[in-house]
Amino acid sequence: MNKKTSKKNNPVVFISGSSKGIGLEIAKKLARKNFDIVLNGRTDSKHLKKAKEDILSKAKVNVLCLPFDISNISVHEVMVKKIIEKFGRIDCLINNAGISVDKRGDILDVTTESFDKLISSNLKSHFFLTQKIAEHMIKNDSKNFKSIINISSSNAQAASINRAEYCISKSALEMMGKLFAVRLAKEHINVYNILPGLIKTDMTKPVKKKYNKLLKKGFSPINRWGEPKDIAKAVSFIARGKMSFVTGESIHIDGGLLIPRY
Template sequence: MMGTAAATDVATSARPVALVTGARRGIGRAIACELARRGYDVAFTDLEDDEYTNVTARSIEAHGARVLFVRSNLGDVASHAGLVERVVEWGGSVDCLVNNAGIGSPVRGDLLNVALGGFDEVLGVNLKGTFFLTQAVARHMIAASSAHPRSIVTVSSVSATMASPERAEYCLSKSALPMLTKLFALRLAQAGIGVFEVRPGIIRTPMTAGVAQKYEARFAKGLVPMQRWGETDDVAQAVAQLAGGALQFATGSVLHVDGGLSIAAF
């Protein structure tokens, strides 16, 4: 785990601090930038430190926010305490955690051929990693006071409830996140910490670029009632609204950002 430049050593403002995982590009970048626009200083993580990281950092700073990048593997549970410590050292607190980082199935194919290694890898990041980082941040939030609303928002997927047999590991990992949200919502309710799930549908990102033609053909046949791609800003707006504290009495809730994809209809 390694911090980069684009960070000062000690918090110098009264702005709330958000930690967004997997924010080097795509949905995570959009969330980090929207939170910065709404007044947060932003720490973000990713597996890689490259030009995409620099673009994200500059975009956050363009909104007047302080920024910290920490290179981090969500699946490395032993590193979580150090990550939280680094962010708190830099920002003074963690007022909002956005669990965005995740990986897809290594291979799309017959679930009868799912390999043990791939299964363990996907659940190790998407479920185990998310659970234990949430636990680490929740412990900090319980122990520390803050003048700002506090929230934990987990970005899951329509795959939490909609089955894709060719992506079995991914679907299984996402199906547990609604329960994670409920459990932490109950545990943190008395502390006034709102815990939410945002469930995106088919979003235009680098992760979906390889299957874009497939999805566009299905859009034309009515797969998504709104008949368009979801954009990263659609998800970012939803996350930021939940993070800001206006909806904290709705703790434990799920917000679908899928253009009507998951609505059961006939």
């Protein structure tokens, strides 16, 4: 246990891919709202260690680092067990980990390797981890609000044909959210999809120049880069049960990018 021990009834959140970027900002925000935090990245990296230190320096909560590659479904059971052993329950799951394509290119040239990699990391991993964690959430009789929040993308709905496999993975993730929403409503677990637009993180670093040019021409109504904290604020609102009569809904956090215009 950490020295600064938390209250027994703190909600417990597992955030996949929270060693940096959007996931880390969500973790920091929820820690400030007294959630106990389970951090994750593919490996036990310096990012993950620093993420834990940052959170503990600002909030009196418990933090567990759980490095594992979420696309390795065979380890899900043992990883979930570790969370239950430490905290006794999971109240909130944030399916955030994700990757972009290694190489953008023509949809006619997408390889089976790249297609399988994106589907495995951005969709299949989340589907089976959600199944596993939902089993525990159903048994969890705490009074805390229970939710599952998928970090999809505006590319679930907007076609970028130079990364088709990414768009397909995010679009299917959005449908996964609706499916679990219907199944889990009777278990008192709400499910949400967040569709971020252009957000300034390591993922978008390689395409910074391209989008700076598009922003100069007027990319979106609120014409700026989004920040990870734009996503974290919304996730914190949802995870604290402030939208408890909403489930299966997709929330666009993109500066109005997807509003049809002419």
